[in-house]
Amino acid sequence: MEIIKPLIQYLAVIILSPLLLGLINRVKAKFAGRRGQPLLQLYFDLYKLSYKTPVYSRTTTWLFRAGPVIGLSAILCALAALPFAGRPGFLAFDGDFIFLIYLLGLGRFFTVLAALDTGSSFEGMGASREVQFAVFSEPAFFLALAALSKATGKLSLSGMFLALEPASWQAAAPALLLLTAALFIILLAENSRVPVDDPNTHLELTMIHEVMVLDHSGPDLAYILYGAALKLWFFGALIASAVLPRHSGSWLYDGAAFLGMMAVIAAAIGTVESVMARLRMIKVQYLLMGALVFSILALLFQTGR
Amino acid sequence: MLFLLLSLSLLCLSALLTVFCNARPERANFIGAAGAVSASAVGLFPAVRTLLHPAAETLSLPWPVPMASFSLTLDPLSAFFLVPVFILTAAAAIYGAGYFRPEEKKAPGLAWTAFNLLSAAMAVVFLAANAVLFLLAWEVMGVSSFFLVIFDHEKAQARKAAYIYLVAGAAGALALMFAFSLLGVQAGALDFAAFKRPEGPLAAAAFLSFLLGFGLKAGVIPLHVWLPEAHPAAPSHVSAVMSGVMIKTGIYGLIRALGLLSPWAPWWGWTLILIGLGSCLLGVVFALAQHDLKRLLAYSSIENIGIIVLALGLGVLGTAMGLYPLAALAFGGALLHVLNHALFKGLLFMGAGAVLHGAGTAEMEALGGLSKRMPRAAFLFVLGAAAACALPPFNGFAGEFLIYLGAFSALNGPANIVLAALLALAVLSAAGALALAVFSKAAGAVFLGEPRTQAAAGAHDCGPLMNAGMTLLAAACVVSGFAAPFLILPVSTALGAAFGLRTTLDFSGAAATPLIYLTAAFLALAAIVWVLAEKRRFFLGGRQPAAGPTWDCGYAAPSARMQYGASSFSQPLTAFFQPLLRKTLNIPVIAGYFPGKASFSSEARSVVFDHLYAPVIVRLRGLAFRFSWLQHGRLQFYILYIVAALMALLLWKL
Known part of the structure; x- marks a missing residue:
């Protein structure tokens, strides 16, 4: 039974991820007083897209077709190393989070190249913004993890979250709170949510992630949408693991609490999207630098202790 | 060690032969590339063996140069650096044989000579166990790569690059000579094995001068100004070798120097x-x-x-x-x-x-x-x-x-x-x-x-x-x-x-x-x-994907010039780093109801050179002109200077 638990966890992640976006949309609809789309809308979309015939621009080459495949592979591989409800994934080793961050980089690199492959200036703009924001969010992410590593004394993601106990929150609440805030900002930026990007915008000029995938269609677009859902889960799970330090030891109970926390995070994202507008493009880097400052402050609190 | 000597001889022999093939590009390409590839294959073998079965082999040959000995030592550290030298030499030689086109007017013979000498010199730098031999190989490496940098000598940019490169190389060698003589005075010999850590501040002085000399070759900022000029000017396979392994000789030297100067502060x-x-x-x-x-x-x-x-x-x-x-x-x-x-x-x-x-x-x-x-x-x-x-x-x-x-x-x-x-x-x-x-x-x-x-x-x-x-x-x-x-x-x-x-x-x-x-x-x-x-x-199920134009937002006449270019792609980041980059932007003023043609350009000049070196160079040049009366172009006086200097040295030594 112990052997197949990671497998069940992994299956749960890859099956439940698209639900998060449904939840976010429901929360936004509630705020707007609408009924909103079905909870399972993304599943329907994915099914429909998988069996559509794609259209490829004559400008594109193999990179355009490889982009979605590699992007989705990178995030699927990253999820294998992600702890679930305080339990390690398949791949847990010292320094695994370094690998995870660079895997996200791999996905970004090929998504950006696929966008540039179309020769469209809209997609070039999106690609340019994508690599720009990573310059600020990646150091913030690294330093947030450094604060976590310093708080727990561990070098692997699973080890850190396993070593995180209610006592660590009592001892280092400000640091942990700051790094959770940093992680939440990074989540919003990496997943192109408001206030960094608006997934529902209708103007190509102002988009970031959506504009990079304008030309993709059919199964390729399905891969991209699914990859985005998995990426949202990835960042959400980091936050959920950070704020749920208590582990009862019962797999089912912990798992249920973890999934409940994921739903709460989805609701939080939906709330943020409903109550605030997106930032002007040139202000986004200041938001991300805010995350960087939160991470540095968390480290300072840890070092000063 | 025998294999390494064979490899070095192959490199030198093919370097010599290509000198005579300058008029026959095909033959020069063949001899140069074949020599480099076979030498690399022969040289890789002892390097890999030393890494897997660690041992230090030394070979000393008689060499009638004062304070010097022709001693080569192959230890695992040398072997580790030799492996990329040989891999890159072989790959670059194969590539180079296709890169130098026979139909071009410029004969590649001498370029092959310089290339193979460069590889041999790098190998000797990694192997030398004596400071004189090391510096000699270091200079051969610098000179042969200088000739490769100036390969496109009809371009003013290549000549400028080669000149900066020469000056940087000389400055680095000077710093290294100082550092080695500091150690040599202490040890009484210039063999690496005889070197001991100097006492007190002398150790720090040796460290700093090693750092200056090797840092110049490695191209660390702010000693890098020659690198972005020289590396692009050389033929591309040579740039590959220069950027791939030649700058690593600086890293190798730094590691060796740290080994000599341990314990560290x-x-x-x-x-x-x-x-x-x-x-x-x-x-x-x-x-x-x-x-x-x-x-x-x-x-x-x-x-x-x-x-x-x-x-x-x-x-x-x-x-x-x-x-x-x-x-x-x-x-x-x-x-x-x-x-x-x-x-x-x-x-x-x-x-x-x-x-x-x-x-x-x-x-x-x-x-x-x-x-x-x-x-x-x-x-x-x-x-x-x-x-x-x-x-x-x-x-x-x-x-x-x-x-x-x-x-x-x-x-x-x-x-x-x-x-x-x-x-x-x-x-x-x-x-x-x-x-x-x-x-x-x-x-x-x-x-x-x-x-x-x-x-x-x-x-x-x-x-x-x-x-x-x-x-x-x-x-x-x-x-x-x-x-x-x-x-x-x-x-x-x-x-x-x-x-x-x-x-x-x-x-x-x-x-x-x-x-x-x-x-x-x-x-x-x-x-x-x-x-x-x-x-x-x-x-996809075997369906043929449809082909169409790129989505252009409904615009009727897109052109290739509307694409996002390299500088538009990086503009948000270069704007953010503008205080560091100091890019010069020529922004046209557009006035009137029917503005005419306008053009925009931006240039990223070398900031460190413009703001750190250029003012110093101007001062130095001013100082140098005060002594211009010494330089009048009369050969007999120059010979007199040499004789006088030699006499002075002789008197001092007596």
């Missing part, structure tokens, strides 16, 4: 760390602002040298403060990155050469769409670019991973080290994200989209020899990415030769498990990619 570590941080961050920021593909790659080499020097600094600081796991991981990461950077940067420079060869320009704003015209080169360049961004599963990742891991493991150490580790983490991660921007810009602007000019539209593919050279290096990048655990043994034996047995043990203990897991993760990634690609094929 903590501030030495801090010096290296600060230089490394500066080179890493500024190198990649400068790379982002470049318009020329080869200059961009040259600045990226500065970034990577910065990463290596940063890791050496962390290692020195860790050792000085007694944090051995950090030291071992940092030193090991530095060595691994030396090898990996050689492979992927060689590949990238060759890719840039293919572009230059096929389209006639490496100006990124004038290219585009080459992926359709040279698909193989494009594929290999993208692979090299992914490796250069340290993306898994390629080879650039392992070295940086170990440095990161070392920094994370030091987070619970003393406050001094925590600060260094955090600085390293922040700068490495920012530089990593910036490198991704740099290389997605380079690959995107050059190979993707529609061609922006006629030259790019008419680009031709490169020949089989050039493709073979690139494929060799690309295969090496993939293999050494997946086979990182097999590199633990060579790296740890090389570390043992450089820093002692303790580092060997610490390194293999700390690096083995994570690297094995990493390879498992790489294999998992490859499997997932394969499954998803198959799944996509299944979803």
Whole structure:
């Protein structure tokens, strides 16, 4: 039974991820007083897209077709190393989070190249913004993890979250709170949510992630949408693991609490999207630098202790 | 050792023969390339054997030069640096045989002579066990690469580059002579084995002059000004060798010097760390602002040298403060990155050469769409670019991973080290994200989209020899990415030769498990990619995808010039770093109701040269002109000066 638990966890992640976006949309609809789309809308979309015939621009080459495949592979591989409800994934080793961050980089690199492959200036703009924001969010992410590593004394993601106990929150609440805030900002930026990007915008000029995938269609677009859902889960799970330090030891109970926390995070994202507008493009880097400052402050609190 | 001598003789012999083939390009190409490839094959064997069965072999030949001995020592550290020399020499020679076109007017014979001499000189630099021999090989290396830099001598830019290169080389050699004589005075001999650590401030003086001399060759900021001039000016396969391995002679020298000067003071570590941080961050920021593909790659080499020097600094600081796991991981990461950077940067420079060869320009704003015209080169360049961004599963990742891991493991150490580790983490991660921007810009602007000019539209593919050279290096990048655990043994034996047995043990203990897991993760990634690609094929179900134009938002007449160019792609970041970059922008003033033609241009000049060196040079030139009465151009007076100087020396010695 112990052997197949990671497998069940992994299956749960890859099956439940698209639900998060449904939840976010429901929360936004509630705020707007609408009924909103079905909870399972993304599943329907994915099914429909998988069996559509794609259209490829004559400008594109193999990179355009490889982009979605590699992007989705990178995030699927990253999820294998992600702890679930305080339990390690398949791949847990010292320094695994370094690998995870660079895997996200791999996905970004090929998504950006696929966008540039179309020769469209809209997609070039999106690609340019994508690599720009990573310059600020990646150091913030690294330093947030450094604060976590310093708080727990561990070098692997699973080890850190396993070593995180209610006592660590009592001892280092400000640091942990700051790094959770940093992680939440990074989540919003990496997943192109408001206030960094608006997934529902209708103007190509102002988009970031959506504009990079304008030309993709059919199964390729399905891969991209699914990859985005998995990426949202990835960042959400980091936050959920950070704020749920208590582990009862019962797999089912912990798992249920973890999934409940994921739903709460989805609701939080939906709330943020409903109550605030997106930032002007040139202000986004200041938001991300805010995350960087939160991470540095968390480290300072840890070092000063 | 016998094999190495054979390899050196093959290089020198083919260098000599190509001198006589200057009029016959085909024959020169054949002899030069065959000599380099066979010498590399012969030389790789003893180097690899020494890494797997660590032992130090010494060969001393009689040499009637005062204070000198012709002694070569092959120990694991030399062998570790020799491996990339031979791999890159072979790949570059194969590529070069296709790069020098016979129909061109310029004869490649002398270029082959210089190239093979350069390889031989680099090998001797890594092998020399005597300071005089080392400096001699060092100078031969500098001079032969000078001739390669000035290969396109009809271009003013190449002449300027070669001149700066010559001056920088001379300055570096001067610093090294000073450092070696400091050690030699203490020891009474100039053999490396006789050197002992000088006492007190002399040790610091030796460290600083070694740092100056070797730092100049490695191209750390602010000693880098020659590098982005000289590397792009040389023929592309030579740029590959220069950026891939020649600048590593500086790193090798630094490691040897650290070995001679142990134990180290903590501030030495801090010096290296600060230089490394500066080179890493500024190198990649400068790379982002470049318009020329080869200059961009040259600045990226500065970034990577910065990463290596940063890791050496962390290692020195860790050792000085007694944090051995950090030291071992940092030193090991530095060595691994030396090898990996050689492979992927060689590949990238060759890719840039293919572009230059096929389209006639490496100006990124004038290219585009080459992926359709040279698909193989494009594929290999993208692979090299992914490796250069340290993306898994390629080879650039392992070295940086170990440095990161070392920094994370030091987070619970003393406050001094925590600060260094955090600085390293922040700068490495920012530089990593910036490198991704740099290389997605380079690959995107050059190979993707529609061609922006006629030259790019008419680009031709490169020949089989050039493709073979690139494929060799690309295969090496993939293999050494997946086979990182097999590199633990060579790296740890090389570390043992450089820093002692303790580092060997610490390194293999700390690096083995994570690297094995990493390879498992790489294999998992490859499997997932394969499954998803198959799944996509299944979803398509044999249907033929439709073809159409790129979505242009309903605009009726899109043109290739409307694409996002290289500088528009990097504009948000270059604007952010403008205080560092000081790009000059010529923004046209548009006035009136019917404005005429306007043009916009931007230029990223060398900031360090303009703001640090140029004022000093102006002062020096003013000072020098005061002594111009000594320089009147009359030969008989010059001979008199020489005679007088010799007499003075003789009198002083008596």
